[in-house]
Amino acid sequence: MRFTGRSAVLAMALVVSAAWPALADKITVKDVTGRDVQVEAPVQHIILGEGRQIYFLAALEKDAPFKHVVGWRDDLPKADPESYAAYLAKYPDIAKLPTFGGMKDGTFDIEQAVALKPDVILMNIDAKTATEEGGYIEKLAKVGIPLVYVDFREKPMENTEPSMRIMGKLMGKEDVAEDFIKFRADSIKRVSDVLEKENPSRPLVFVERAGGYSDDCCMSFGNENFGKMVELAGGINMAKDIIPGTFGTVNPEQVIASNPDQIIITGGNWDGYVPGGDWVGVGYGADIKEARRKLENLTKRPAFTGVKAVKDGNVHAIWHQFYNNPYQFVAIQEIAKWLHPELFRDLDPEATFKELHARFLPLEYKPGYFVSLKDE
Structure with missing residues (x-):
């Protein structure tokens, strides 16, 4: 033409x-x-x-x-x-x-x-x-x-x-x-639907923010961020009535007096900030054996003396950076498994995180984001 x-x-x-x-x-x-x-x-x-x-x-x-x-x-x-x-x-x-x-x-x-x-x-x-x-x-x-x-x-x-x-x-x-938003919502729903149906008793959970980062104890979360994640995962956040905002501190005596059923410590590799610190180095491709050793070491601090969670081995560490990105739904799934292992026996947060990487992220997935004293 x-x-x-x-x-x-x-x-x-x-x-x-x-x-x-x-x-x-x-x-x-x-x-x-x-x-x-x-x-x-x-x-x-x-x-x-x-x-x-x-x-x-x-x-x-x-x-x-x-x-x-x-x-x-x-x-x-x-x-x-x-x-x-x-x-x-x-x-x-x-x-x-x-x-x-x-x-x-x-x-x-x-x-x-x-x-x-x-x-x-x-x-x-x-x-x-x-x-x-x-x-x-x-x-x-x-x-x-x-x-x-x-x-x-x-x-x-x-x-x-x-x-x-x-x-x-x-x-x-x-x-x-x-x-992404739908994937996130569907992933959270896999927890919330079970909790709504089963209505289990909720354990008392203390979340320590960046445990071992310094000698001080204990930074934590109010009714947001990891504090809210605990509630969504079927727990009671110990610090929600102590800390008025998102971030704050509780003293060691409050932890002992509250006697939490579960303890979750956020961690990461902070050698760049605190070389050789007591922090639990969970994260992308982390050495889980070393992370578990450091997690167990943190339970020996005065704040955890005689606490039920320590006696029962219900002490866990989770990647700190879940507090600062849109992947919190993976953390919610993992916390739900820690708090209610029988209810969420078939839930696989690692698989969820792998799917997130495969569908949305440029990096290949590597495990290392979670560790628990309950792990074999």
Whole structure:
């Protein structure tokens, strides 16, 4: 077919438009603080206000999780060195990514951020106060850089779904975000449906946050994060009436007096922060035998003297970073198995985590995220 005159011009325009990448459109997203933020989307250049935000970005960008990242905070190598090493092995160019300090500690370099010309800066909600006090939102707005808050830590059971939807909208990956949200909801339902049907008695559970990270005891969780995960898994969070917010501390005497039925300690490899510390190094591909040894060692501290959970061997450790990413449903399944082994005999959290990796994440799954004194 031959085109002449105006028809030829129209045909050429169609060819060019088909070959030319779609231009970004300005959209409005409501972040988890309720702010309406205008962003050019799908975004092409992102600054991650925390390195561990790669946990959820990777779930949306499985084939190329760092494709749009132009800078990130420097926390991942120390907070989760095994995951960082795995990502580095697969994507060696991330070693060249510009790194930032945090807004909370005042080391975020706004001039460096502006120079990288990001379409958006993602910030965790726990940095909100420092961000506002530093006037960062206004300073960035003057150069046309929007800042969007997400949350997987302060109120993760409330904010994970909206945060994933925000990210899906920003990345042009709404379908992937909805698939992930459904997988998460279905995985939690496998626990909640059984609990609703069987209505078992609920054991009293003490969750120690980062046990062994320091000599002090005992950091824990109020009625959110791991505290809420315990409740969803069929337990009673010991600290929910002691700690008014998400994070706080209970004293050793309170643990002894409460005499919990179960103890769960969050852990990770924190050699970068506390070399040779007593922390339990669970995580990606962790040495479970060594983790179990260190877990048992933590039960000898004064706070656990004579406690029922220790006597019965119902002491467990779980990957700390479940508190800061959208994979909490795996933790809920594992906790449910610890608290109600007979009810959840057929539930396999490892299989759930493997499926998560196979469907959504770029890394091959490696076990090592859980350990228990009940393990053989």
